[in-house]
Amino acid sequence: MDNSILKKGTRVSDCIIKFFIYLAAGVSVLLLLGIIGYVFVKGISNVNLQFLTTVTSTLKGTVGVAGNIVNTLYMIIITLIIVTPIGVGSAIYLNEYAKPGKLVRAIEFTTETLSGIPSIIFGLFGMVFFGNVFGFGYSILTGSLTLTIMVLPLITRNTQEALKTVPDSYRSGALGMGATKWYMIRTILLPSAMSGIITGVILAIGRIVGESAALLFTAGSGYLLPKTGMGFVNKIMESGGTLTIQLYLSMAKAEYNVAFGIAVVLVFIVLIINLLTKYLAKKLDVNKRQ
Amino acid sequence: MHSSEVIILNNQHTFSIVGNSKNKSAVEKMAQGIFTLCAFIAILAVISITVYMIINGIPALLEVGLKELLFGTVWKPTAENPSYGILYVILTSIVGTVMAVVLGVPIGILTAVFLAETAPKRLAALVKPAVELLAGIPSVIYGLLGLMILNPLMYKLELFLFKDSETHQFTGGANLLSAVIVLAVMILPTVINISEAAIRAVPNSLRNASFALGASEIQTILKVVLPTAKSGIITAIVLGVGRAIGEAMAITLVSGSSVNAPYPFNSVRFLTTAIVSEMGYAAGMHRQVLFTIGLVLFVFIMVINISLTSILKKGDKDNG
Numbered sequence: 001m002d003n004s005i006l007k008k009g010t011r012v013s014d015c016i017i018k019f020f021i022y023l024a025a026g027v028s029v030l031l032l033l034g035i036i037g038y039v040f041v042k043g044i045s046n047v048n049l050q051f052l053t054t055v056t057s058t059l060k061g062t063v064g065v066a067g068n069i070v071n072t073l074y075m076i077i078i079t080l081i082i083v084t085p086i087g088v089g090s091a092i093y094l095n096e097y098a099k100p101g102k103l104v105r106a107i108e109f110t111t112e113t114l115s116g117i118p119s120i121i122f123g124l125f126g127m128v129f130f131g132n133v134f135g136f137g138y139s140i141l142t143g144s145l146t147l148t149i150m151v152l153p154l155i156t157r158n159t160q161e162a163l164k165t166v167p168d169s170y171r172s173g174a175l176g177m178g179a180t181k182w183y184m185i186r187t188i189l190l191p192s193a194m195s196g197i198i199t200g201v202i203l204a205i206g207r208i209v210g211e212s213a214a215l216l217f218t219a220g221s222g223y224l225l226p227k228t229g230m231g232f233v234n235k236i237m238e239s240g241g242t243l244t245i246q247l248y249l250s251m252a253k254a255e256y257n258v259a260f261g262i263a264v265v266l267v268f269i270v271l272i273i274n275l276l277t278k279y280l281a282k283k284l285d286v287n288k289r290q
Numbered sequence: 291m292h293s294s295e296v297i298i299l300n301n302q303h304t305f306s307i308v309g310n311s312k313n314k315s316a317v318e319k320m321a322q323g324i325f326t327l328c329a330f331i332a333i334l335a336v337i338s339i340t341v342y343m344i345i346n347g348i349p350a351l352l353e354v355g356l357k358e359l360l361f362g363t364v365w366k367p368t369a370e371n372p373s374y375g376i377l378y379v380i381l382t383s384i385v386g387t388v389m390a391v392v393l394g395v396p397i398g399i400l401t402a403v404f405l406a407e408t409a410p411k412r413l414a415a416l417v418k419p420a421v422e423l424l425a426g427i428p429s430v431i432y433g434l435l436g437l438m439i440l441n442p443l444m445y446k447l448e449l450f451l452f453k454d455s456e457t458h459q460f461t462g463g464a465n466l467l468s469a470v471i472v473l474a475v476m477i478l479p480t481v482i483n484i485s486e487a488a489i490r491a492v493p494n495s496l497r498n499a500s501f502a503l504g505a506s507e508i509q510t511i512l513k514v515v516l517p518t519a520k521s522g523i524i525t526a527i528v529l530g531v532g533r534a535i536g537e538a539m540a541i542t543l544v545s546g547s548s549v550n551a552p553y554p555f556n557s558v559r560f561l562t563t564a565i566v567s568e569m570g571y572a573a574g575m576h577r578q579v580l581f582t583i584g585l586v587l588f589v590f591i592m593v594i595n596i597s598l599t600s601i602l603k604k605g606d607k608d609n610g
Contacts, residue, residue, distance in 0.1 A: 028397065028420075032423060093325035116594070121536070124343070128342055152332060252543060
C-alpha cells in the first residue's frame with residue numbers, strides 16, 4: 001500500500017540534501033551581506049570630503065587619501081593605454097587572421113596561463129624585469145607595465161567573444177563591396193564589437209583597482225600629490241601606492257579607521273563597475289538578437 | 291583576397307582599378323603584422339616570466355642545497371648562522387589550500403545547484419548579483435575583515451582550547467585556521483560561477499528523462515545533472531585551488547608572522563605571505579631564497595594550469 005503512486009511520498013534523504021542546498025546558499029548570501037554591511041558600518045563615518053581631498057600629513061593634522069586616488073587613476077589610465085590596443089589587436093589576429101594550428105593553440109594556451117598566474121608572481125617578475133632590468137625602479141610605470149601583462153587576457157578574451165558574435169554576413173558583405181580587410185575590421189568589426197571591448201576594459205579597471213600583491217613591489221607606496229605642472233608628468237616615474245596598497249599599509253600599521261574608510265571607497269567602486277558591466281552585457285545581448 | 295583585384299574608389303575622386311593599390315596592400319600587410327605582433331606578446335610574457343622566475347630562483351637552490359632548502363624545517367634567514375629551510379612554508383600552502391577547498395567547494399557547488407536548479411527564479415535573480423559582487427571585492431578587504439572579525443574570535447577559541455596547555459604559543463588569533471576560512475570565502479565566487487554555468491549547460495532532455503523514470507528532483511540532480519556537469523565542476527575546483535594557493539594579500543596579516551608546522555592553531559607563513567612580508571627588507575641570500583619560494587609557487591601554478599587544460603580538452607572530447 002505504501003508503494004502506491006497516488007500517495008505522494010517524500011524521501012528523507014531528499015529533504016536532508018535540499019536542506020543542505022538551502023543552507024549553503026544562505027551562507028553564501030549572508031557572507032556577502034555581512035561583508036558589505038560590516039565594511040559600510042565601520043567605514044562610512046570615516047569617509048568625508050577631507051578624507052577624499054587631502055593627503056595624510058602630521059604637520060597639517062589631516063588624514064586623507066587624495067594622493068592614492070590620483071595614483072589609482074594614473075595606474076588605470078596608463079595601463080589601459082598600453083593594454084587595450086595590444087589586447088584588441090591580439091583578439092583580431094586570433095579571430096580574423098590566424099588559421100587554426102599550433103600557433104593559435106600556443107597563443108590561446110599562454111593567454112590562459114597568464115590569467116592563472118597569481119598576482120604575487122607578476123609582482124616579483126615586474127620588480128625584476130621592469131624595475132631592475134629596464135631600470136624603472138619603484139614607479140607608477142613599473143606598476144602599470146606589470147598590470148598590463150596581468151589584465152591582457154581579460155581584454156583579449158572579451159574582444160574575441162565579441163568578435164565571434166559579429167555575423168559572418170557582415171564580413172562577406174564588406175569584402176564583397178570591395179573593402180580591404182583592414183578597412184572592414186576598422187569600420188565594420190570594431191564598431192560591432194565595441195560593447196564587448198568596453199566590457200573587457202571595465203573588467204580590467206576592476207582588476208586594477210583591486211590589485212595589491214602585484215603592485216607592492218613594483219609601484220611602491222608613495223602617497224603625495226603631484227605639485228607643479230611638470231610634477232604630473234614626473235609622477236609616472238615616481239613611486240605611487242594605489243588605494244588598495246594604502247589600505248594594506250594602514251592595516252599593517254593598525255590604523256583601522258583609515259583602512260575601513262578606503263574599504264568603503266573600494267566597495268563603492270566595485271559596485272559601480274559591476275552595475276556597468278551588467279548594463280553593457282544586456283546591451284550586447286540586444287545586439288545579438290537583432 | 292588581393293586588394294589589387296578589387297575595384298577601388300579612392301579619395302581623389304578618380305575611378306581606377308589600379309589606383310593606389312600598392313599603398314593599400316602595404317597598409318594591409320602592416321595591419322596584419324601589427325596584429326600578429328600583439329598576439330605574440332602573450333607568448334613572450336609567459337616565456338619571460340618563466341625564464342626570470344627560473345633565473346632568480348635557481349641560484350639559492352644551488353647555493354643552499356636542494357635538500358636543506360626544500361626539506362629543511364628551520365627558517366632563520368636573518369640569524370648569524372642563517373638557515374633557509376622552507377619545508378613548513380611549502381606544507382602550509384598545501385595544507386591551507388586543501389583545507390580551504392574542503393571547506394569552500396561543497397558550499398560553492400551546493401549554492402550553484404541552488405542557483406541553477408532549485409531556487410525560484412526571483413530569488414536566484416537576487417542571489418546571483420550578490421555572488422558576482424563577492425568576486426569583485428579586492429582581496430585586501432577580505433584580509434581586513436579577517437583581521438577584525440576572525441582573529442578575535444579565533445583568539446577566544448584559542449584561549450578556551452589551550453588554557454591548560456603549557457607548550458602552546460598563543461598567536462592572538464592569527465593562525466592557519468583564520469587564513470583557511472578567509473581563503474574558503476574567497477574561492478566561493480569562482481566555484482559558484484563556474485559550476486553554475488556547467489550545471490546550466492546540462493540539456494533539459496536529460497532531466498526530463500530522469501523525471502519520466504520516476505526520479506525525484508534531488509535524485510535527478512545528484513545522479514544525472516551533477517555527473518553530466520562533471521568536467522565543468524572539476525574545472526571550478528581546480529580554478530579554486532589556483533586562486534587559494536596564489537592568494538597573498540588577504541592572508542598576510544591574518545595567518546600570523548612566523549614559520550611553523552601547519553597545525554590549525556599555529557601562526558604560519560604561506561609561500562605567498564612569506565614573499566609579501568619579507569621581500570621588503572630581505573637582502574642577499576635571504577632575498578634569493580624568497581625568489582626560490584616564488585619559483586616553487588610558480589611550479590605549483592603551472593602544474594595546476596596544465597592539468598586544467600587537459601581536463602578541458604577531455605571535456606571537449608566527451609561532449610564532441
